[in-house]
Amino acid sequence: MNKLMLTTAALGALAVSGALSGTAHAGDAEGRLQIKLLATGVLADGKVTAVKNDSAGLVAAGAVKDTKANxxxxxxxxIEYFFTPNVSLETICCVTAHHVTISSxxxxxxxxxxNVKIIPATLTAKYHLPLGAIKPxxxxxxxxxxxxxxxxSALVRSVGVTRTHLSSELGVALQAGADVALGNGYSLSLDAKKYWVRTDATFYAGSATxxxxxxxxxxxxVSGGIAYRF
Structure with missing residues:
Protein backbone atom coordinates (compact mmCIF):
# COMPACT_ATOMS: atom_id res chain seq x y z
CA MET A 1 0.00 0.00 0.00
CA ASN A 2 2.83 2.44 0.85
CA LYS A 3 4.45 1.81 -2.56
CA LEU A 4 1.11 2.38 -4.28
CA MET A 5 0.58 5.70 -2.49
CA LEU A 6 4.12 6.82 -3.22
CA THR A 7 3.66 5.98 -6.91
CA THR A 8 0.32 7.81 -6.96
CA ALA A 9 1.91 10.93 -5.47
CA ALA A 10 4.77 10.81 -7.98
CA LEU A 11 2.37 10.43 -10.91
CA GLY A 12 0.30 13.27 -9.52
CA ALA A 13 3.37 15.51 -9.43
CA LEU A 14 4.13 14.67 -13.06
CA ALA A 15 0.53 15.34 -14.03
CA VAL A 16 0.56 18.77 -12.39
CA SER A 17 3.88 19.54 -14.05
CA GLY A 18 2.49 18.55 -17.44
CA ALA A 19 -0.75 20.45 -16.94
CA LEU A 20 1.10 23.63 -16.06
CA SER A 21 3.77 23.32 -18.74
CA GLY A 22 1.58 25.07 -21.25
CA THR A 23 1.43 28.13 -19.00
CA ALA A 24 4.97 27.97 -17.67
CA HIS A 25 5.48 31.59 -18.66
CA ALA A 26 3.17 32.51 -15.73
CA GLY A 27 5.62 31.05 -13.21
CA ASP A 28 7.66 33.50 -11.18
CA ALA A 29 10.61 32.46 -9.02
CA GLU A 30 9.93 35.53 -6.85
CA GLY A 31 6.12 35.20 -6.80
CA ARG A 32 4.06 35.48 -3.62
CA LEU A 33 2.35 32.07 -3.78
CA GLN A 34 3.89 28.60 -3.99
CA ILE A 35 2.09 25.27 -4.24
CA LYS A 36 3.82 21.93 -3.64
CA LEU A 37 2.75 18.40 -4.49
CA LEU A 38 4.77 16.00 -2.35
CA ALA A 39 5.23 12.36 -1.43
CA THR A 40 5.51 12.32 2.37
CA GLY A 41 6.85 9.67 4.70
CA VAL A 42 5.39 9.75 8.21
CA LEU A 43 7.93 8.01 10.44
CA ALA A 44 6.33 7.28 13.80
CA ASP A 45 8.36 7.77 16.97
CA GLY A 46 6.07 7.38 19.96
CA LYS A 47 5.68 5.58 23.25
CA VAL A 48 3.60 5.43 26.42
CA THR A 49 4.63 8.16 28.85
CA ALA A 50 2.05 7.61 31.61
CA VAL A 51 -0.75 5.28 32.70
CA LYS A 52 -3.73 7.31 33.89
CA ASN A 53 -6.22 4.48 34.45
CA ASP A 54 -5.72 0.71 34.45
CA SER A 55 -9.05 -0.62 35.67
CA ALA A 56 -8.68 -3.75 33.53
CA GLY A 57 -5.24 -4.46 34.96
CA LEU A 58 -3.64 -4.85 31.52
CA VAL A 59 -0.55 -2.85 32.44
CA ALA A 60 -0.29 -4.18 35.99
CA ALA A 61 -0.44 -7.76 34.68
CA GLY A 62 2.36 -7.07 32.19
CA ALA A 63 0.16 -7.63 29.13
CA VAL A 64 0.83 -4.11 27.81
CA LYS A 65 3.94 -2.06 28.58
CA ASP A 66 4.44 0.06 25.47
CA THR A 67 3.06 0.62 21.97
CA LYS A 68 4.25 1.75 18.55
CA ALA A 69 2.50 3.09 15.45
CA ASN A 70 3.54 1.96 11.97
CA ILE A 79 0.53 26.00 0.19
CA GLU A 80 3.00 28.78 0.97
CA TYR A 81 2.66 32.58 0.94
CA PHE A 82 5.74 34.82 0.78
CA PHE A 83 5.44 38.10 2.69
CA THR A 84 8.99 39.02 1.63
CA PRO A 85 11.57 37.18 -0.51
CA ASN A 86 12.89 35.54 2.67
CA VAL A 87 9.86 35.19 4.98
CA SER A 88 6.86 32.97 4.31
CA LEU A 89 3.99 31.13 5.95
CA GLU A 90 3.20 27.53 4.95
CA THR A 91 0.41 25.08 5.66
CA ILE A 92 0.10 21.44 4.64
CA CYS A 93 -2.84 19.14 3.93
CA CYS A 94 -2.78 15.36 4.21
CA VAL A 95 -4.41 12.44 6.01
CA THR A 96 -2.15 9.74 7.41
CA ALA A 97 -3.39 6.31 8.47
CA HIS A 98 -1.81 4.01 11.08
CA HIS A 99 -2.40 1.08 13.37
CA VAL A 100 -1.00 0.90 16.90
CA THR A 101 0.83 -2.26 17.92
CA ILE A 102 1.74 -3.42 21.42
CA SER A 103 5.55 -3.34 21.39
CA SER A 104 6.36 -4.90 24.78
CA ASN A 115 -7.65 2.41 11.43
CA VAL A 116 -6.22 5.49 13.11
CA LYS A 117 -6.60 8.42 10.71
CA ILE A 118 -4.94 11.74 11.56
CA ILE A 119 -4.76 15.17 9.93
CA PRO A 120 -1.46 16.73 11.09
CA ALA A 121 -2.65 20.31 10.57
CA THR A 122 0.54 22.38 10.57
CA LEU A 123 1.30 26.08 10.12
CA THR A 124 4.96 27.13 9.99
CA ALA A 125 6.69 30.49 9.69
CA LYS A 126 9.75 30.00 7.47
CA TYR A 127 12.95 31.90 6.78
CA HIS A 128 14.65 31.29 3.43
CA LEU A 129 18.37 31.83 2.91
CA PRO A 130 19.04 33.71 -0.36
CA LEU A 131 21.65 31.44 -1.95
CA GLY A 132 20.70 31.65 -5.60
CA ALA A 133 19.11 28.61 -7.25
CA ILE A 134 19.26 26.59 -4.02
CA LYS A 135 17.16 28.15 -1.25
CA PRO A 136 17.48 26.35 2.09
CA SER A 153 -8.62 -4.24 17.20
CA ALA A 154 -10.09 -7.74 17.26
CA LEU A 155 -7.69 -8.57 20.08
CA VAL A 156 -8.86 -5.86 22.47
CA ARG A 157 -12.49 -6.48 21.53
CA SER A 158 -11.98 -10.06 22.65
CA VAL A 159 -11.15 -8.87 26.20
CA GLY A 160 -14.25 -6.67 26.44
CA VAL A 161 -13.16 -3.33 24.93
CA THR A 162 -16.01 -1.84 22.91
CA ARG A 163 -14.56 1.52 21.86
CA THR A 164 -11.29 3.44 21.70
CA HIS A 165 -10.60 7.16 21.58
CA LEU A 166 -7.37 9.01 20.76
CA SER A 167 -7.51 12.68 21.73
CA SER A 168 -6.78 15.47 19.23
CA GLU A 169 -4.12 17.77 20.65
CA LEU A 170 -1.90 20.74 19.90
CA GLY A 171 1.87 20.47 19.57
CA VAL A 172 4.79 22.09 17.78
CA ALA A 173 6.84 21.36 14.66
CA LEU A 174 10.37 22.33 13.62
CA GLN A 175 11.13 22.33 9.90
CA ALA A 176 14.11 22.45 7.56
CA GLY A 177 14.52 21.91 3.85
CA ALA A 178 15.44 23.39 0.52
CA ASP A 179 13.85 24.41 -2.78
CA VAL A 180 16.06 23.85 -5.82
CA ALA A 181 15.08 26.03 -8.79
CA LEU A 182 14.29 24.22 -12.06
CA GLY A 183 13.19 27.30 -14.01
CA ASN A 184 9.89 28.94 -15.02
CA GLY A 185 8.66 29.02 -11.43
CA TYR A 186 9.24 25.30 -10.81
CA SER A 187 11.51 23.83 -8.19
CA LEU A 188 12.39 20.55 -6.58
CA SER A 189 11.33 20.62 -2.93
CA LEU A 190 12.91 18.59 -0.10
CA ASP A 191 11.52 18.99 3.41
CA ALA A 192 11.80 17.49 6.90
CA LYS A 193 9.70 18.22 9.99
CA LYS A 194 10.03 17.00 13.55
CA TYR A 195 6.84 17.06 15.61
CA TRP A 196 6.27 17.05 19.36
CA VAL A 197 2.65 16.14 20.14
CA ARG A 198 0.89 14.14 22.87
CA THR A 199 -2.37 12.16 22.92
CA ASP A 200 -4.48 10.25 25.44
CA ALA A 201 -5.54 6.74 24.36
CA THR A 202 -8.70 5.61 26.13
CA PHE A 203 -10.13 2.09 25.97
CA TYR A 204 -13.78 1.72 26.97
CA ALA A 205 -15.76 -1.32 28.09
CA GLY A 206 -19.27 -0.05 27.54
CA SER A 207 -19.36 3.35 29.27
CA ALA A 208 -16.56 2.48 31.73
CA THR A 209 -12.89 3.31 31.17
CA VAL A 222 9.95 13.85 5.38
CA SER A 223 8.79 14.98 1.96
CA GLY A 224 9.98 15.37 -1.61
CA GLY A 225 8.24 16.62 -4.72
CA ILE A 226 7.57 19.46 -7.15
CA ALA A 227 6.82 23.11 -6.28
CA TYR A 228 5.33 25.79 -8.52
CA ARG A 229 5.64 29.46 -7.60
CA PHE A 230 3.76 32.33 -9.21
Missing part, protein backbone atom coordinates in the same frame (compact mmCIF):
# COMPACT_ATOMS: atom_id res chain seq x y z
CA UNK A 71 5.18 4.24 9.40
CA UNK A 72 3.24 5.41 6.35
CA UNK A 73 3.67 7.20 3.01
CA UNK A 74 0.98 9.65 1.83
CA UNK A 75 0.50 12.34 -0.85
CA UNK A 76 0.63 15.88 0.54
CA UNK A 77 -0.25 19.35 -0.72
CA UNK A 78 1.53 22.38 0.75
CA UNK A 105 4.66 -7.09 27.36
CA UNK A 106 3.05 -10.51 26.98
CA UNK A 107 0.94 -9.26 24.04
CA UNK A 108 3.90 -7.78 22.13
CA UNK A 109 3.37 -7.77 18.37
CA UNK A 110 -0.42 -7.65 18.60
CA UNK A 111 -2.45 -4.76 17.18
CA UNK A 112 -4.28 -2.72 19.82
CA UNK A 113 -5.88 0.11 17.81
CA UNK A 114 -6.86 -0.12 14.15
CA UNK A 137 15.02 27.29 4.82
CA UNK A 138 14.09 26.70 8.44
CA UNK A 139 10.68 27.00 10.06
CA UNK A 140 8.69 26.57 13.24
CA UNK A 141 5.04 26.63 14.15
CA UNK A 142 2.01 25.00 15.81
CA UNK A 143 0.65 21.61 14.82
CA UNK A 144 -2.81 20.30 15.65
CA UNK A 145 -3.10 16.53 15.29
CA UNK A 146 -6.79 15.97 14.48
CA UNK A 147 -7.78 12.34 15.03
CA UNK A 148 -10.55 11.57 12.56
CA UNK A 149 -11.13 7.95 13.52
CA UNK A 150 -9.83 4.97 15.46
CA UNK A 151 -11.27 1.62 16.50
CA UNK A 152 -10.35 -1.27 18.79
CA UNK A 210 -10.84 0.09 31.14
CA UNK A 211 -7.48 1.68 30.30
CA UNK A 212 -6.21 5.20 29.69
CA UNK A 213 -2.62 5.97 28.72
CA UNK A 214 -0.69 9.09 27.78
CA UNK A 215 1.46 8.84 24.64
CA UNK A 216 3.99 10.97 22.87
CA UNK A 217 3.50 11.27 19.11
CA UNK A 218 6.81 12.67 17.91
CA UNK A 219 7.11 11.61 14.27
CA UNK A 220 9.60 12.67 11.66
CA UNK A 221 7.76 13.77 8.51
Missing amino acids: DNVVPTVA GSLAGKVAVD YVGVGPALFIVLSDEP ALKTRHKLDPWV
Whole structure:
Protein backbone atom coordinates (compact mmCIF):
# COMPACT_ATOMS: atom_id res chain seq x y z
CA MET A 1 0.00 0.00 0.00
CA ASN A 2 2.83 2.44 0.85
CA LYS A 3 4.45 1.81 -2.56
CA LEU A 4 1.11 2.38 -4.28
CA MET A 5 0.58 5.70 -2.49
CA LEU A 6 4.12 6.82 -3.22
CA THR A 7 3.66 5.98 -6.91
CA THR A 8 0.32 7.81 -6.96
CA ALA A 9 1.91 10.93 -5.47
CA ALA A 10 4.77 10.81 -7.98
CA LEU A 11 2.37 10.43 -10.91
CA GLY A 12 0.30 13.27 -9.52
CA ALA A 13 3.37 15.51 -9.43
CA LEU A 14 4.13 14.67 -13.06
CA ALA A 15 0.53 15.34 -14.03
CA VAL A 16 0.56 18.77 -12.39
CA SER A 17 3.88 19.54 -14.05
CA GLY A 18 2.49 18.55 -17.44
CA ALA A 19 -0.75 20.45 -16.94
CA LEU A 20 1.10 23.63 -16.06
CA SER A 21 3.77 23.32 -18.74
CA GLY A 22 1.58 25.07 -21.25
CA THR A 23 1.43 28.13 -19.00
CA ALA A 24 4.97 27.97 -17.67
CA HIS A 25 5.48 31.59 -18.66
CA ALA A 26 3.17 32.51 -15.73
CA GLY A 27 5.62 31.05 -13.21
CA ASP A 28 7.66 33.50 -11.18
CA ALA A 29 10.61 32.46 -9.02
CA GLU A 30 9.93 35.53 -6.85
CA GLY A 31 6.12 35.20 -6.80
CA ARG A 32 4.06 35.48 -3.62
CA LEU A 33 2.35 32.07 -3.78
CA GLN A 34 3.89 28.60 -3.99
CA ILE A 35 2.09 25.27 -4.24
CA LYS A 36 3.82 21.93 -3.64
CA LEU A 37 2.75 18.40 -4.49
CA LEU A 38 4.77 16.00 -2.35
CA ALA A 39 5.23 12.36 -1.43
CA THR A 40 5.51 12.32 2.37
CA GLY A 41 6.85 9.67 4.70
CA VAL A 42 5.39 9.75 8.21
CA LEU A 43 7.93 8.01 10.44
CA ALA A 44 6.33 7.28 13.80
CA ASP A 45 8.36 7.77 16.97
CA GLY A 46 6.07 7.38 19.96
CA LYS A 47 5.68 5.58 23.25
CA VAL A 48 3.60 5.43 26.42
CA THR A 49 4.63 8.16 28.85
CA ALA A 50 2.05 7.61 31.61
CA VAL A 51 -0.75 5.28 32.70
CA LYS A 52 -3.73 7.31 33.89
CA ASN A 53 -6.22 4.48 34.45
CA ASP A 54 -5.72 0.71 34.45
CA SER A 55 -9.05 -0.62 35.67
CA ALA A 56 -8.68 -3.75 33.53
CA GLY A 57 -5.24 -4.46 34.96
CA LEU A 58 -3.64 -4.85 31.52
CA VAL A 59 -0.55 -2.85 32.44
CA ALA A 60 -0.29 -4.18 35.99
CA ALA A 61 -0.44 -7.76 34.68
CA GLY A 62 2.36 -7.07 32.19
CA ALA A 63 0.16 -7.63 29.13
CA VAL A 64 0.83 -4.11 27.81
CA LYS A 65 3.94 -2.06 28.58
CA ASP A 66 4.44 0.06 25.47
CA THR A 67 3.06 0.62 21.97
CA LYS A 68 4.25 1.75 18.55
CA ALA A 69 2.50 3.09 15.45
CA ASN A 70 3.54 1.96 11.97
CA ASP A 71 5.18 4.24 9.40
CA ASN A 72 3.24 5.41 6.35
CA VAL A 73 3.67 7.20 3.01
CA VAL A 74 0.98 9.65 1.83
CA PRO A 75 0.50 12.34 -0.85
CA THR A 76 0.63 15.88 0.54
CA VAL A 77 -0.25 19.35 -0.72
CA ALA A 78 1.53 22.38 0.75
CA ILE A 79 0.53 26.00 0.19
CA GLU A 80 3.00 28.78 0.97
CA TYR A 81 2.66 32.58 0.94
CA PHE A 82 5.74 34.82 0.78
CA PHE A 83 5.44 38.10 2.69
CA THR A 84 8.99 39.02 1.63
CA PRO A 85 11.57 37.18 -0.51
CA ASN A 86 12.89 35.54 2.67
CA VAL A 87 9.86 35.19 4.98
CA SER A 88 6.86 32.97 4.31
CA LEU A 89 3.99 31.13 5.95
CA GLU A 90 3.20 27.53 4.95
CA THR A 91 0.41 25.08 5.66
CA ILE A 92 0.10 21.44 4.64
CA CYS A 93 -2.84 19.14 3.93
CA CYS A 94 -2.78 15.36 4.21
CA VAL A 95 -4.41 12.44 6.01
CA THR A 96 -2.15 9.74 7.41
CA ALA A 97 -3.39 6.31 8.47
CA HIS A 98 -1.81 4.01 11.08
CA HIS A 99 -2.40 1.08 13.37
CA VAL A 100 -1.00 0.90 16.90
CA THR A 101 0.83 -2.26 17.92
CA ILE A 102 1.74 -3.42 21.42
CA SER A 103 5.55 -3.34 21.39
CA SER A 104 6.36 -4.90 24.78
CA GLY A 105 4.66 -7.09 27.36
CA SER A 106 3.05 -10.51 26.98
CA LEU A 107 0.94 -9.26 24.04
CA ALA A 108 3.90 -7.78 22.13
CA GLY A 109 3.37 -7.77 18.37
CA LYS A 110 -0.42 -7.65 18.60
CA VAL A 111 -2.45 -4.76 17.18
CA ALA A 112 -4.28 -2.72 19.82
CA VAL A 113 -5.88 0.11 17.81
CA ASP A 114 -6.86 -0.12 14.15
CA ASN A 115 -7.65 2.41 11.43
CA VAL A 116 -6.22 5.49 13.11
CA LYS A 117 -6.60 8.42 10.71
CA ILE A 118 -4.94 11.74 11.56
CA ILE A 119 -4.76 15.17 9.93
CA PRO A 120 -1.46 16.73 11.09
CA ALA A 121 -2.65 20.31 10.57
CA THR A 122 0.54 22.38 10.57
CA LEU A 123 1.30 26.08 10.12
CA THR A 124 4.96 27.13 9.99
CA ALA A 125 6.69 30.49 9.69
CA LYS A 126 9.75 30.00 7.47
CA TYR A 127 12.95 31.90 6.78
CA HIS A 128 14.65 31.29 3.43
CA LEU A 129 18.37 31.83 2.91
CA PRO A 130 19.04 33.71 -0.36
CA LEU A 131 21.65 31.44 -1.95
CA GLY A 132 20.70 31.65 -5.60
CA ALA A 133 19.11 28.61 -7.25
CA ILE A 134 19.26 26.59 -4.02
CA LYS A 135 17.16 28.15 -1.25
CA PRO A 136 17.48 26.35 2.09
CA TYR A 137 15.02 27.29 4.82
CA VAL A 138 14.09 26.70 8.44
CA GLY A 139 10.68 27.00 10.06
CA VAL A 140 8.69 26.57 13.24
CA GLY A 141 5.04 26.63 14.15
CA PRO A 142 2.01 25.00 15.81
CA ALA A 143 0.65 21.61 14.82
CA LEU A 144 -2.81 20.30 15.65
CA PHE A 145 -3.10 16.53 15.29
CA ILE A 146 -6.79 15.97 14.48
CA VAL A 147 -7.78 12.34 15.03
CA LEU A 148 -10.55 11.57 12.56
CA SER A 149 -11.13 7.95 13.52
CA ASP A 150 -9.83 4.97 15.46
CA GLU A 151 -11.27 1.62 16.50
CA PRO A 152 -10.35 -1.27 18.79
CA SER A 153 -8.62 -4.24 17.20
CA ALA A 154 -10.09 -7.74 17.26
CA LEU A 155 -7.69 -8.57 20.08
CA VAL A 156 -8.86 -5.86 22.47
CA ARG A 157 -12.49 -6.48 21.53
CA SER A 158 -11.98 -10.06 22.65
CA VAL A 159 -11.15 -8.87 26.20
CA GLY A 160 -14.25 -6.67 26.44
CA VAL A 161 -13.16 -3.33 24.93
CA THR A 162 -16.01 -1.84 22.91
CA ARG A 163 -14.56 1.52 21.86
CA THR A 164 -11.29 3.44 21.70
CA HIS A 165 -10.60 7.16 21.58
CA LEU A 166 -7.37 9.01 20.76
CA SER A 167 -7.51 12.68 21.73
CA SER A 168 -6.78 15.47 19.23
CA GLU A 169 -4.12 17.77 20.65
CA LEU A 170 -1.90 20.74 19.90
CA GLY A 171 1.87 20.47 19.57
CA VAL A 172 4.79 22.09 17.78
CA ALA A 173 6.84 21.36 14.66
CA LEU A 174 10.37 22.33 13.62
CA GLN A 175 11.13 22.33 9.90
CA ALA A 176 14.11 22.45 7.56
CA GLY A 177 14.52 21.91 3.85
CA ALA A 178 15.44 23.39 0.52
CA ASP A 179 13.85 24.41 -2.78
CA VAL A 180 16.06 23.85 -5.82
CA ALA A 181 15.08 26.03 -8.79
CA LEU A 182 14.29 24.22 -12.06
CA GLY A 183 13.19 27.30 -14.01
CA ASN A 184 9.89 28.94 -15.02
CA GLY A 185 8.66 29.02 -11.43
CA TYR A 186 9.24 25.30 -10.81
CA SER A 187 11.51 23.83 -8.19
CA LEU A 188 12.39 20.55 -6.58
CA SER A 189 11.33 20.62 -2.93
CA LEU A 190 12.91 18.59 -0.10
CA ASP A 191 11.52 18.99 3.41
CA ALA A 192 11.80 17.49 6.90
CA LYS A 193 9.70 18.22 9.99
CA LYS A 194 10.03 17.00 13.55
CA TYR A 195 6.84 17.06 15.61
CA TRP A 196 6.27 17.05 19.36
CA VAL A 197 2.65 16.14 20.14
CA ARG A 198 0.89 14.14 22.87
CA THR A 199 -2.37 12.16 22.92
CA ASP A 200 -4.48 10.25 25.44
CA ALA A 201 -5.54 6.74 24.36
CA THR A 202 -8.70 5.61 26.13
CA PHE A 203 -10.13 2.09 25.97
CA TYR A 204 -13.78 1.72 26.97
CA ALA A 205 -15.76 -1.32 28.09
CA GLY A 206 -19.27 -0.05 27.54
CA SER A 207 -19.36 3.35 29.27
CA ALA A 208 -16.56 2.48 31.73
CA THR A 209 -12.89 3.31 31.17
CA ALA A 210 -10.84 0.09 31.14
CA LEU A 211 -7.48 1.68 30.30
CA LYS A 212 -6.21 5.20 29.69
CA THR A 213 -2.62 5.97 28.72
CA ARG A 214 -0.69 9.09 27.78
CA HIS A 215 1.46 8.84 24.64
CA LYS A 216 3.99 10.97 22.87
CA LEU A 217 3.50 11.27 19.11
CA ASP A 218 6.81 12.67 17.91
CA PRO A 219 7.11 11.61 14.27
CA TRP A 220 9.60 12.67 11.66
CA VAL A 221 7.76 13.77 8.51
CA VAL A 222 9.95 13.85 5.38
CA SER A 223 8.79 14.98 1.96
CA GLY A 224 9.98 15.37 -1.61
CA GLY A 225 8.24 16.62 -4.72
CA ILE A 226 7.57 19.46 -7.15
CA ALA A 227 6.82 23.11 -6.28
CA TYR A 228 5.33 25.79 -8.52
CA ARG A 229 5.64 29.46 -7.60
CA PHE A 230 3.76 32.33 -9.21
